[in-house]
Amino acid sequence: MNRDTSSRMASPPSLPTEVLQSAVDWALVSRRATRAFLPTPVSRAEVEAILDVARYCASGVNTQPWHVHVLMGDAKQRLSEAVLRVYDDPPLAAQLDEPYDYYPREWVSPYIDRRRKVGWDLYGLLGIQKTDKERMHAQHGRNYRFFGAPVGLMFTVDRGMGRGSLIDYGMFLQSVMVAARARGLDTCPQAAFTPFHRVISRELAIPDQQMFVCGMSLGYADPSRIENSLVTGREPVDGFTTFHDSLNTETRP
Numbered sequence: 001m002n003r004d005t006s007s008r009m010a011s012p013p014s015l016p017t018e019v020l021q022s023a024v025d026w027a028l029v030s031r032r033a034t035r036a037f038l039p040t041p042v043s044r045a046e047v048e049a050i051l052d053v054a055r056y057c058a059s060g061v062n063t064q065p066w067h068v069h070v071l072m073g074d075a076k077q078r079l080s081e082a083v084l085r086v087y088d089d090p091p092l093a094a095q096l097d098e099p100y101d102y103y104p105r106e107w108v109s110p111y112i113d114r115r116r117k118v119g120w121d122l123y124g125l126l127g128i129q130k131t132d133k134e135r136m137h138a139q140h141g142r143n144y145r146f147f148g149a150p151v152g153l154m155f156t157v158d159r160g161m162g163r164g165s166l167i168d169y170g171m172f173l174q175s176v177m178v179a180a181r182a183r184g185l186d187t188c189p190q191a192a193f194t195p196f197h198r199v200i201s202r203e204l205a206i207p208d209q210q211m212f213v214c215g216m217s218l219g220y221a222d223p224s225r226i227e228n229s230l231v232t233g234r235e236p237v238d239g240f241t242t243f244h245d246s247l248n249t250e251t252r253p
């Protein structure tokens with residue numbers, strides 16, 4: 001379904017305000033990183049519908065810097081196998097590098113504390129001890145099989161674009177995930193793929209001028225899997241917001 005200019009400027013949906021607000025809020029709040037998917041197929045038409053909505057997100061001067069590679073079936077399997085060959089080979093894995101700095105070079109509180117908590121909460125649910133390197137390696141490796149999802153998405157951006165395009169990209173990724181939730185689908189955005197950007201570029205014939213941004217799994221969450229019961233905490237509004245009511249005063253919620 002392609003939306004022309006007139007349809008975008010049309011009147012709001014004929015739904016009560018509270019119903020519309022509730023639906024949008026639900027899609028935002030219920031989005032989470034799903035780490036186990038059902039084999040239930042997702043059609044190409046459904047993926048296209050999600051991307052058709054997400055493309056209307058904001059971008060600086062309408063640059064729309066995103067490019068998406070959609071992987072399904074044998075193509076997804078081949079990419080997974082190519083990445084896992086490197087991941088499971090220590091000498092090859094030692095040669096990996098990152099296309100850009102996603103995480104800080106030095107972690108400080110409160111960010112390191114949040115990172116550690118989500119990691120150990122997940123491994124705790126799975127019964128994986130800190131010293132069990134083999135099981136930790138295997139669990140992390142499930143990223144590269146898209147956690148069993150039927151669809152994998154790979155995102156790239158033109159290397160000539162500035163840092164602001166990564167802000168635009170974040171809005172696009174969020175739009176993809178929220179549009180998926182509105183259709184009863186689940187996602188997992190995956191920076192875990194970034195060290196394998198050269199492998200991915202080779203397998204998908206991505207041009208040199210395109211930089212890999214991240215991957216994403218798309219499908220239906222498996223409600224029977226314990227890892228999908230993980231609920232991550234969020235800071236309250238007053239923990240990250242300052243309201244400036246006048247030039248010389250500030251208040252918090």
